[in-house]
Amino acid sequence: MxxxxxxxxxxxxxxxxxxxxxxxxxxxxxxxxxxxxxxxxxxxxxxxxxxxxxxxxxxxxxxxKAKFPYKKYIEDLVIEDLPIDARDKLKTLCSLDFIKNGQNVILAGNPGKWKTHIAIGLGIKACNAGYKVLFTTVPSLINQLKESRSEKTLRSMERKFEKYDLIIADELGYISFDKEGSELLFTHISLRAERKSTLITTNLSFDRWNEIFKDPVMTAAMIDRLTHKSYMVNMNGNSYRMKETKKWLKNQQ
Incomplete structure (x- = not known):
């Protein structure tokens, strides 16, 4: 040689x-x-x-680059612990056809129902399939949008936002936000409507979203944009964390 x-x-x-x-x-x-x-x-x-x-x-x-806070996988889910609606729709969501079709997913239910686990698991599956994904919490996203507006880089952020095949917006409803935050979130989600997918986890039912947005007209418009041709998954059921806590307490006896 x-x-x-x-x-x-x-x-x-x-x-x-x-x-x-x-x-x-x-x-x-x-x-x-x-x-x-x-x-x-x-x-x-x-x-x-x-x-x-x-x-x-x-x-x-x-x-x-998706910026997941930690790694969770769909394969690690205990299917029988999931709420019935999640069990019924999980296989369809795992096909990732909702991303190909530009459809949204809303995982709604009380805390401790595997919402974030499912969201991250689907996000990692999407990354593995070649899709461009971003994970963020809703409060963090609004703070970024506000900073971009004050620094006059909002249009640049909008262009970047539009390029993601899937945006996961976690924790909608844990804190409310002001009028500016509501308007910015609405605008950016609207940019993606029927073209690119957004997955939202929330602890509030739709009839309580006005508690976050403080504007009935904007709330109605936001719900209309998000739910059109979307997958809405009812995540209510026995709390996984409560189940684990009870198991732990029993083991201590």
């Missing part, structure tokens, strides 16, 4: 920015020589390796 030629090839690989080949180049050359592989088979092997590395790096980057 001519080391000068190998180094020259590695230089080209580096300049062309092809990940996944440099580290395995010599191994693949030796393998091709041993097995007397045809040139096309050798080239197919190393480019397949590069393709797999790039694909895996892309998957990891999408998950990292």
């Amino acid at each position: 001519d080391k000068n030629i190998i180094n020259e090839i590695k230089g080209y690989i580096k300049e062309l920015k092809i990940p996944g080949i440099r580290s395995i180049l010599e191994e693949k050359i030796n393998e091709a020589n041993r097995e007397n592989k045809a040139y096309e088979d050798f080239l197919c092997d190393i480019f397949k390796e590069a393709y797999d590395v790039r694909k895996e790096n892309g998957r990891k980057n999408r998950i990292r």
Whole structure:
């Protein structure tokens, strides 16, 4: 094996920015020589390796850029612990067709019902499937929008916001917000209506959303935009956290 030629090839690989080949180049050359592989088979092997590395790096980057607070997976859900409506709709949601069709998902129910777990699990599944995802809490999103408006970068944030295939807005209803926050949230969710998907988790039923937005007209418009052709999942049922607490207490006896 001519080391000068190998180094020259590695230089080209580096300049062309092809990940996944440099580290395995010599191994693949030796393998091709041993097995007397045809040139096309050798080239197919190393480019397949590069393709797999790039694909895996892309998957990891999408998950990292989604800014999940922690990792949760659909596979870790205890299906029998889920509320009935969630059990019935989970398989459909896991197909990710709602993202392909630009539909919204609203997970509504009391705390401790696996809403955030399902939201993150679907988000990671979407990242793995090649979709661009962003996770944020609603209060954090409103703060970002306000800062962008004050810094006059709101339009830039709007363009970025529109590019995500799925935005997960967690914790709608835990705190109320002022008129400016309500208007900014409404505007940004409206930008995505019927084109890109938004998944919202909330602890409030729709008839209580006016407690957050403080404006009946805006509340009605927001609900109309979000629920049109959307999946609404009733997450009420026995609290998972309460069940775990009872189990823990029993074990202490």
